[in-house]
Amino acid sequence: NAGVMQNPRHLVRRRGQEARLRCSPMKGHSHVYWYRQLPEEGLKFMVYLQKENIIDESGMPKERFSAEFPKEGPSILRIQQVVRGDSAAYFCASSPSPGEKLFFGSGTQLSVL
Amino acid sequence: DQQVKQNSPSLSVQEGRISILNCDYTNSMFDYFLWYKKYPAEGPTFLISISSIKDKNEDGRFTVFLNKSAKHLSLHIVPSQPGDSAVYFCAASEYGNKLVFGAGTILRVKS
Numbered sequence: 001n002a003g004v005m006q007n008p009r010h011l012v013r014r015r016g017q018e019a020r021l022r023c024s025p026m027k028g029h030s031h032v033y034w035y036r037q038l039p040e041e042g043l044k045f046m047v048y049l050q051k052e053n054i055i056d057e058s059g060m061p062k063e064r065f066s067a068e069f070p071k072e073g074p075s076i077l078r079i080q081q082v083v084r085g086d087s088a089a090y091f092c093a094s095s096p097s098p099g100e101k102l103f104f105g106s107g108t109q110l111s112v113l
Numbered sequence: 114d115q116q117v118k119q120n121s122p123s124l125s126v127q128e129g130r131i132s133i134l135n136c137d138y139t140n141s142m143f144d145y146f147l148w149y150k151k152y153p154a155e156g157p158t159f160l161i162s163i164s165s166i167k168d169k170n171e172d173g174r175f176t177v178f179l180n181k182s183a184k185h186l187s188l189h190i191v192p193s194q195p196g197d198s199a200v201y202f203c204a205a206s207e208y209g210n211k212l213v214f215g216a217g218t219i220l221r222v223k224s
Contacts, residue, residue, distance in 0.1 A: 004156070033211060042119075042202060042216035043157070056211060091156050098209040101147055104156035
């Protein structure tokens with residue numbers, strides 16, 4: 001019974017490049033959440049998706065960031081034209097229904113040079 | 114706007130003693146509260162939760178207390194063990210909505 005799978009675990013990008021972070025939720029979970037943890041800070045909500053729908057993107061920066069959760073395949077968090085301030089750990093979580101506890105992946109550590 | 118606050122960045126406890134981690138919240142609409150534990154380079158793992166209709170929930174060495182009038186919850190770990198050393202995050206949500214996390218408390222259990 002695989003948990004939430006995130007890849008890659010580590011991603012290094014130069015300023016201006018694109019970063020793509022992938023998340024496969026637990027089997028049977030159709031609700032996906034993305035959180036970001038900056039150094040020395042807590043987990044900040046970014047976006048909540050169900051299959052093919054963005055439910056809440058109130059924590060997502062208005063520019064350069066986008067997320068999707070297609071009918072088939074993993075959820076993708078995409079960051080265009082990365083800047084040094086995007087360096088952080090990005091965690092994906094899933095749940096079987098809204099309001100239930102979240103199961104987290106191991107995260108993707110993004111480093112922007 | 115920090116809706117969930119963990120005012121103690123770190124806590125150090127002797128093995129075998131009680132660890133008490135505290136959390137305050139400001140949103141009176143929160144009705145579900147959780148504690149997560151996080152080791153370095155890993156994702157947070159669920160520890161224990163409590164709904165707003167209860168004031169206490171216990172699971173083995175872990176007990177969560179909720180004081181709705183004070184908008185305060187706490188996690189008690191008894192007895193503390195060295196393996197409990199980790200970052201502990203408090204989280205809260207309104208039904209069906211996203212979890213809002215505190216900044217975390219680093220717990221160190223000394224043997």
